[in-house]
Amino acid sequence: MIITVENLTFCYDSIPALRNVSVEILGGELVTILGPNGSGKTTFLKCLCRLLKPKAGYIHFDRRPIWKMKPNRFAQQVGYVPQVHSPSFPYRVIDVVAGGRTPYLSVLTAPSEKDYELAYQALEAVGCRELAERSYTQLSGGELRMVLIARALAQQPKILLLDEPTSHLDFKNKIMVMRTIKNLVEKRQVSAVVSEHDPNIAIAFSDKIILMKEGSIIAYGKPDEVVNEETMKILYEMDVEVIPLTNPPSKFIMPKY
Amino acid sequence: MGFRYNSTFLLFVGVPLLVLALHICIGKYPLTPTIIPTLFIEKLSGTSKHALEQLVFFNIRLPRALMAALFGATMGVTGAALQSTLKNPLVSPYILGMSSGAAVGAALSLAFNLGVLSTEVSAFMFALLAVFLTLTISSVRGSLSPVSIVLAGIIVSALFQGVLTLIQITARPENVSAIISWIAGRLNAVSWDHVLLSTPLALVGILGVVLLRWRIFVLSMGDEEAKALGINVGRERVAVIVFASLAVSSVVTAAGIIGWVCLIAPHLTRLIVGADPKKLLPASLSLGATFLLVADALAKSVWRYEIPVGVIATLVGAPLFLYLLRRSMHVYGG
Structure with a gap:
């Protein structure tokens, strides 16, 4: 599914958060948005999943304007994983994941056996089947993130939007989560748009990277094209050293302390 | 699995029925549970070997027991539904302003003998008016978010409390005591008229809430996530x-303002069956009915004269709620 964004502008009250953003994201790609705090990453993602209505410009999925789609039809196409989730009641993990079946249900029905089977499969796909019967208020941060990704998967979406999926996770879990997302993109041909703070993670996992600053896109392309000393300097207003890696060929961004 | 499911089912259907039968038999005039089938047969065949028992059973005990069960069931299920919908385990239906609204409606009618409006109709209309005000206020700027609804509810409740006090000050003393006893709840004065008037609306409300059980669960995930899952958050x-308001207003109108059931039932349910989104509402309904039947049975039996059931519900409910909250504190991040 192709995401086309053109001249997207969004303001909180009168403060602009996105200015004239235009970008095209192809199907089956993992695209990471890199940018400092307050650069508009989350706002951009929320516009993509219709949580915020832009002031100007448009977003099309496969040439169809997203605001013309019915809410449940839209949710069948787009899965969203929020940055923070505050659990309210101690639900079982499998019930939370089955929540992802909601767009396929009519208002008065609850998920069927088949919906639960799909929920189990989604948990399996993120490697967390054994969590199914646990109470989701007792999960670790990494486990909770995986469960929320599984819920988005249960929506059987064509597009996954993940808002800082690696935030608050430890060294290993960050990699686990990104590997899972990468895996899903490759196996299921979904597109994923991910916001991220760590340039090295972005380089390691993305097909393309969007550099975003003060609500505008300053560069968009393959990791080795867009990430270098100059762009990082512009993006973070900080000097970095780019260390070339040989196996596999890549690069590592090191801040100059 | 099958056995567990059946035993849960038995627990949540059998226990309330048993308690209902016991509730009917408790009172100044003793009835034994075994006589109940006989009374039904006599009633149907038109004979009256047990005329006195028939009178006690059909005219006094049965409507009261049914009303207590209906009230408890309504408060249990709506309490659970609203706690999830508003993402707040401490919410009760009363937070929407219904209780204060109903009290003002009843007080107006009792104090000034409005005539055209019976106490019940007036209470019902004002209860719904209060909820309407709450929703209106919160939709103006708060876009019907949980916090804005709770805040608006508190404001509306306070407003109606003020009006209630004003009515009580200006009313004649004998009317004031009528108002106070109306508010305290009066299952003891319930007649078939009350049962028949409030049952249809209560059942409609309960059915609506139970049918929306999955939407209610998704709403408890937070507004953004519910939206991302395709839910029309405000409308649903x-x-x-x-x-919930239809059901609560109709039972409150019939039996007065009895608190605590709406908090106890959902929390006890979560302790017993867990926070299962499909079982929570039916189980809370059953526990609510059981709790109020027990409270009302105590109300009519522990002392020489009857204690208002609202008082018993509070005396039993408050410590029980404290215990339940302490048991589940870690769940809510305490």
Whole structure:
């Protein structure tokens, strides 16, 4: 599914958060948005999943304007994983994941056996089947993130939007989560748009990277094209050293302390 | 699995029925549970070997027991539904302003003998008016978010409390005591008229809420996530509130303002069956009915004269709620 964004502008009250953003994201790609705090990453993602209505410009999925789609039809196409989730009641993990079946249900029905089977499969796909019967208020941060990704998967979406999926996770879990997302993109041909703070993670996992600053896109392309000393300097207003890696060929961004 | 499911089912259907039978038999004039089938047969065949028992059973005990069960069931299920819908384990249906609204409506009618409006109709209308005000206020700027609804509810409740006090000050003393006893709840004065008037609306409200159980669960995930899952958050939250308000207003109108059931039942349910989104509402309904039947049975039996059931519900409910909250504190991040 192709995401086309053109001249997207969004303001909180009168403060602009996105200015004239235009970008095209192809199907089956993992695209990471890199940018400092307050650069508009989350706002951009929320516009993509219709949580915020832009002031100007448009977003099309496969040439169809997203605001013309019915809410449940839209949710069948787009899965969203929020940055923070505050659990309210101690639900079982499998019930939370089955929540992802909601767009396929009519208002008065609850998920069927088949919906639960799909929920189990989604948990399996993120490697967390054994969590199914646990109470989701007792999960670790990494486990909770995986469960929320599984819920988005249960929506059987064509597009996954993940808002800082690696935030608050430890060294290993960050990699686990990104590997899972990468895996899903490759196996299921979904597109994923991910916001991220760590340039090295972005380089390691993305097909393309969007550099975003003060609500505008300053560069968009393959990791080795867009990430270098100059762009990082512009993006973070900080000097970095780019260390070339040989196996596999890549690069590592090191801040100059 | 099958056995567990059946035993749960038995627990949540059998226990309330048993308690209902016991409730009917408790009172100044003793009835034994075994006589109940006989009374039904006599009633149907038109014979009256047990005329006195028939009178006690059909005219006094049965409507009261049914009303207590209906009231408890309504408060249990709507309490659970609203706690999830508003993402707040401490919410009760009364937070929407219904109780204060109903009290003002009843007080107006009792104090000034409005004539055209019976106490019940007036209470019902004002209860719904209060909920309407709450929703209106919160939709103006708060876009019907849980916090804005709770805040608006508190404001509306306070407003109606003020009006209630004003009515009590200006009313004649004998009317004031009528108002106070109306508010305290009066299952003891319930007649078939009350049962028949409030049952249809209560059942409509309960059914609506139970049918929306999965939407209610998704709403408890937070507004953004519910939206991302394809839910029309504002509209579906209002639907839950409207169904709950219809049910609560109709039983409160019939039996007065009895608290605590709406908090105890959902929390006890979560302790017993867990926070299962499909079982929570039916189980809370059953536990609510059981709790109020027990409270009312105590109300009519522990002392020489009857204690208002609202008082018993509070005396039993408050410590029980404290215990339940302490048991589940870690769940809510305490």
